[in-house]
Amino acid sequence: xxxxxxxxxxxxxxxxxxxxxxxxxxxxxxxxxxxxxxxxxxxxxxxxxxxxxxxxxxxxxxxxxxxxxxxxxxxxxxxxxxxxxxxxxxxxxxxxxxxxxxxxxxxxxxxxxxxxxxxxxxxxxxxxxxxxxxxxxxxxxxxxxxxxxxxxxxxxxxxxxxxxxxxxxxxxxxxxxxxxxxxxxxxxxxxxxxxxxxxxxxxxxxxxxxxxxxxxxxxxxxxxxxxxxxxxxxxxxxxxxxxxxxxxxxxxxxxxxxxxxxxxxxxxxxxxxxxxxxxxxxxxxxxxxxxxxxxxxxxxxxxxxx
Amino acid sequence: xxxxxxxxxxxxxxxxxxxxxxxxxxxxxxxxxxxxxxxxxxxxxxxxxxxxxxxxxxxxxxxxxxxxxxxxxxxxxxxxxxxxxxxxxxxxxxxxxxxxxxxxxxxxxxxxxxxxxxxxxxxxxxxxxxxxxxxxxxxxxxxxxxxxxxxxxxxxxxxxxxxxxxxxxxxxxxxxxxxxxxxxxxxxxxxxxxxxxxxxxxxxxxxxxxxxxxxxxxxxxxxxxxxxxxxxxxxxxxxxxxxxxxxxxxxxxxxxxxxxxxxxxxxxxxxxxxxxxxxxxxxxxxxxxxxxxxxxxxxxxxxxxx
Numbered sequence: 001x002x003x004x005x006x007x008x009x010x011x012x013x014x015x016x017x018x019x020x021x022x023x024x025x026x027x028x029x030x031x032x033x034x035x036x037x038x039x040x041x042x043x044x045x046x047x048x049x050x051x052x053x054x055x056x057x058x059x060x061x062x063x064x065x066x067x068x069x070x071x072x073x074x075x076x077x078x079x080x081x082x083x084x085x086x087x088x089x090x091x092x093x094x095x096x097x098x099x100x101x102x103x104x105x106x107x108x109x110x111x112x113x114x115x116x117x118x119x120x121x122x123x124x125x126x127x128x129x130x131x132x133x134x135x136x137x138x139x140x141x142x143x144x145x146x147x148x149x150x151x152x153x154x155x156x157x158x159x160x161x162x163x164x165x166x167x168x169x170x171x172x173x174x175x176x177x178x179x180x181x182x183x184x185x186x187x188x189x190x191x192x193x194x195x196x197x198x199x200x201x202x203x204x205x206x207x208x209x210x211x212x213x214x215x216x217x218x219x220x221x222x223x224x225x226x227x228x229x230x231x232x233x234x235x236x237x238x239x240x241x242x243x244x245x246x247x248x249x250x251x252x253x254x255x256x257x258x259x260x261x262x263x264x265x266x267x268x269x270x271x272x273x274x275x276x277x278x279x280x281x282x283x284x285x286x287x288x289x290x291x292x293x294x295x296x297x298x299x300x301x302x303x304x305x306x
Numbered sequence: 307x308x309x310x311x312x313x314x315x316x317x318x319x320x321x322x323x324x325x326x327x328x329x330x331x332x333x334x335x336x337x338x339x340x341x342x343x344x345x346x347x348x349x350x351x352x353x354x355x356x357x358x359x360x361x362x363x364x365x366x367x368x369x370x371x372x373x374x375x376x377x378x379x380x381x382x383x384x385x386x387x388x389x390x391x392x393x394x395x396x397x398x399x400x401x402x403x404x405x406x407x408x409x410x411x412x413x414x415x416x417x418x419x420x421x422x423x424x425x426x427x428x429x430x431x432x433x434x435x436x437x438x439x440x441x442x443x444x445x446x447x448x449x450x451x452x453x454x455x456x457x458x459x460x461x462x463x464x465x466x467x468x469x470x471x472x473x474x475x476x477x478x479x480x481x482x483x484x485x486x487x488x489x490x491x492x493x494x495x496x497x498x499x500x501x502x503x504x505x506x507x508x509x510x511x512x513x514x515x516x517x518x519x520x521x522x523x524x525x526x527x528x529x530x531x532x533x534x535x536x537x538x539x540x541x542x543x544x545x546x547x548x549x550x551x552x553x554x555x556x557x558x559x560x561x562x563x564x565x566x567x568x569x570x571x572x573x574x575x576x577x578x579x580x581x582x583x584x585x586x587x588x589x590x591x592x593x594x595x596x597x598x599x600x601x602x603x604x605x606x607x608x609x610x611x612x
Contacts, residue, residue, distance in 0.1 A: 017348045022380075040380040041347050044322045066383045066413045070376075074328075074346040077372045078321040078548040106405055107372045115477055 002132070002156065003030050004205055004303040006228070009045035011269035011295035013212075013234050015069050016041055017168035020271060022067035023211060025230070026051050028149060029132050035059040035075075036149060036209050037174075043078050046260050050299060053082045060135065061092035062211060063146035065233035073103045080111050087114040091127055091135075093145055114166060118217055122147060124222060125304065138222040140213035142247045148210040148219070150226065156201035164197050205303050208263075211270045214244060215253040220261045228303055229263040230295065237284050239272075251281035255288035264306055269295035308438070308462065309336050310511055310609040312534070315351035317575035317601035319518075319540050319554075320373050322347055326577060328373035328604055329517060331536070332357050333457060335438050341365040341381075342455060342515050348377035349384050355604060359388045364434065365568040366441065367398035368517060369452035376401060379409045386417050393420040397433055399439075399451055400425050428453060430528060444528040446519035448553045454516040454525070456532065462507035470503050511609050514569075517576045520550060521559040526567045534609055536601065538576035543590050545578075557587035561594035570612055575601035 005028040012020025022039025035042070035056040046053065056079065061069050072090065079088065090100060097117040104115055120127050120137060122145045128135035133152070138148030165304055166177075168235065170184050170192075178184060208223040208228045211232035234248035243250045249257075251268060256265035260275035266289050271278050278294050285292040311334040318326025328345025330558040332352065339361040341348070352359065362385065378396065385394065390395060396406060403423040404448050410421055427442060428451045434441035437460070444454030458568050464544050471481070476498075488497045489587035517538040529535055540554035549556045555563075557574060564572035572595050577584050584600050591598040 015380075015387055016347075016353075018350075038378070041322075041350065044324075044347065047324060064413065066380055070380045070383075070413075071346070073491065074322075074376045076370055077376075081321055095412065102408070103405065105375075106401065109369065199344075306350060 001202055001285070001304050002153075002206075003028060004153065004164075006207065006230075006267075006303055007049055007051060008269070008295045008301075009042050010037075010039050010297060011050065011066075011271060013232075013270045013272050015273065017273045019276075020273070021045055021294060022070075023062075023270060024071060025209065026056075027207065028055075029151075029153075032057050032130070032132070034135075034151070037062050037068040037211070038071040038075060039067045040070040040074075044260055045297065046075075049300070053079050054084055056084070056088060057086075058090065059090045059092075060128075060149050060209075061090065062140070062148065062209070063097055063142060063144050064093060064096045064099075065144065065212070068202035068212075069100075072100055073107060076104055076111070076115060077108050078267060079113065080108055084113045087116050088279075089116040089118055089128075091118045091120050093121070095230040098279040120147065138210060139218050140210060141216065142212045143218045146212060148208060148213070148222070150222065151207045153204040153206070155204055158194070158198040158201050161197055161199050168192050168197065202304070205306075207303055209259075210296060212248060214247040215249050215257065220257050223257070223263060223287075224261045225263070226261070227264045227306055228263070228267065229258050229261065230256055230267040230269055233268040233281050234270050234272050234283065236275075236280050251279045251284040252288055255292060258285075258289040258292070264291065266292040267295050267301070268292060307508055307610050308459075309334060310459065310513075312354055312513065312536075312573075312607045312609055313357060314575070314601045314603060314604060314605040314607075315348050315355065316343075316345050317577060318373075319538075319576045319578050321579065322578045325582075326579070327351055328376075329360075329368075329576060331515065332362075333513065334361075335459075337361055338436070338438070339565075340441075340457070341606060343368050343374040343517070344377040344381060345373045349381040351603065352381075355606070360390055362390070363392070364565045365394065365398075365454050366434075366515075368446070368454065368515070369394065369448060370399060370405075370452050371450065371518070374518075375406075376408055379413060382410055382417070382421060383414050385419065386414055390419045393422050395422040395424055395434075397424045397426050398452060399427070400554055404501075426453065435539050439485045443513060444516060445522075445524050446516060447522045447524070448518045448520065450556060452518060454519070454528070455481040456528065457513045459510040459512070461510055461516050464500070464504035464507050467503055467505050474498055474503065476503060508610070510612075513609055516563075518554060520553040521555050521563065526563050529563070529569060530567045531569070532567065533570045533612055534573065534607075535564050535567065535571070536573040536575055537563055539574040539587050539591065540576050540578050542581075542586050557590040558594055560596060561591035564591075564595040564598070570599040571596065573601050573607070574598060 009024035010021030315330035316327030330348035
């Protein structure tokens with residue numbers, strides 16, 4: 001099974017507290033680490049969770065509030081001390097790229113790796129692609145321009161059915177095209193259908209990160225059918241008016257998005273510091289969408305395990 | 307006794323680790339909090355150490371390396387969320403003021419308090435003064451322009467000797483001038499010397515913060531006679547060449563500064579992350595200057611207790 005793990009580094013809102021760190025996650029895609037938001041203290045959480053700095057390749061910034069990006073300058077400095085090579089690409093709005101570029105130029109001299117910027121825009125756009133995944137922005141509604149991120153695994157190679165390839169005398173050189181889904185044509189010109197020679201690959205997992213946002217039908221439409229949805233639930237249902245005013249969501253609203261989008265599992269996060277426990281938020285969400293869990297610092301989820 | 311407490315928020319070098327936070331201290335001067343350097347995560351350490359955000363009045367930045375100032379943007383954001391009023395003055399070089407001003411303007415809108423900048427220069431200058439203390443920069447030698455800070459309590463008011471003022475019939479209105487050190491002149495014109503009517507005040511404590519710096523005779527001269535000296539000891543004595551190359555100090559050099567300056571007590575800090583324990587540094591320093599202690603996160607020192 002190809003590794004796809006979600007690591008929660010921080011799931012608090014606004015400011016670090018003794019219970020929660022500000023927003024940060026690391027999606028481990030086959031040991032290629034993708035950071036999603038990077039609040040103050042994220043580098044320390046990476047260390048705590050034994051996530052290797054050398055494996056970090058991309059940082060996706062949802063919006064330019066400090067609790068989602070103030071950890072980047074320190075992280076870049078630390079990557080330099082760890083003699084990281086290659087590059088790190090920061091996906092952020094133009095304002096964020098400008099601020100980070102100036103900050104890094106001022107403080108981080110002679111980096112042993114390249115910092116690249118991919119300037120993103122609001123709306124839904126493909127912003128990243130490699131052999132394993134695509135990343136598409138999700139339009140969110142917050143007080144400042146904000147996007148979520150939809151991580152989608154690309155179709156995986158099919159599995160060879162060992163008995164069938166032996167019995168049909170398929171040569172070794174044909175295996176790659178078989179795994180890619182092509183039929184096999186014998187030297188005599190007979191077509192042996194791919195379905196006879198291979199087994200289905202693992203399903204392609206999708207993960208949507210939606211923080212920060214008020215309840216939005218556009219979000220539902222953008223995350224319809226995803227496997228895993230992280231949706232902010234800053235407040236409990238009773239604080240609906242405050243949530244609306246501050247362009248955040250309640251637990252019930254997060255669960256409504258999950259239900260109407262038909263996702264498989266919901267992860268709640270971005271908790272207000274007013275809560276000494278998030279059990280109330282969990283209960284309110286489960287009333288609407290039972291397959292809900294709470295994010296927590298240090299939590300690692302195997303996204304293949306649905 | 308007038309409160310004068312030193313709180314160690316971070317005493318590691320370069321990058322936060324599982325053992326040490328980057329540089330940050332809070333000097334509590336009669337409940338007026340003065341922050342000295344502010345590495346990433348300092349706001350969380352303030353919370354852990356129960357240091358009130360509302361009491362923070364000044365931030366002194368020794369130099370513009372990230373491990374000494376990357377905590378400021380997040381701290382300012384959090385002060386705003388805590389509805390701090392009044393002002394916070396940040397004492398920093400021109401480059402630092404420009405970077406912080408831009409960052410705060412970009413991320414922290416409508417602050418309920420004023421952020422003021424006091425642009426400092428290298429060398430020895432009086433940069434701050436209030437009723438209780440003065441702060442003077444100490445010239446340090448590092449890879450970038452760097453200063454230390456000498457905090458000096460102002461002369462305190464003398465104590466009234468109750469029996470003597472009664473026996474000399476000194477009226478209430480004369481007490482303040484007595485405490486300020488003036489003689490009392492009776493209605494008949496007789497001079498009663500102050501020394502007869504008052505007792506000595508508490509001594510004026512001095513505290514010098516010196517991080518980061520290579521060994522320097524100018525530092526010795528600037529901290530001569532101080533009560534408490536915090537001096538960086540990034541490396542043990544065996545790593546003298548590395549210390550010199552990176553403009554840091556060894557434990558032995560820190561102790562030599564303390565001995566030659568005739569300070570009362572030495573606090574070692576800014577430890578390299580290579581040490582799993584700083585006992586070796588402590589031993590090497592004590593061989594030269596016995597009255598040495600190690601800084602540690604969460605440590606609070608009563609600077610009146612010498």
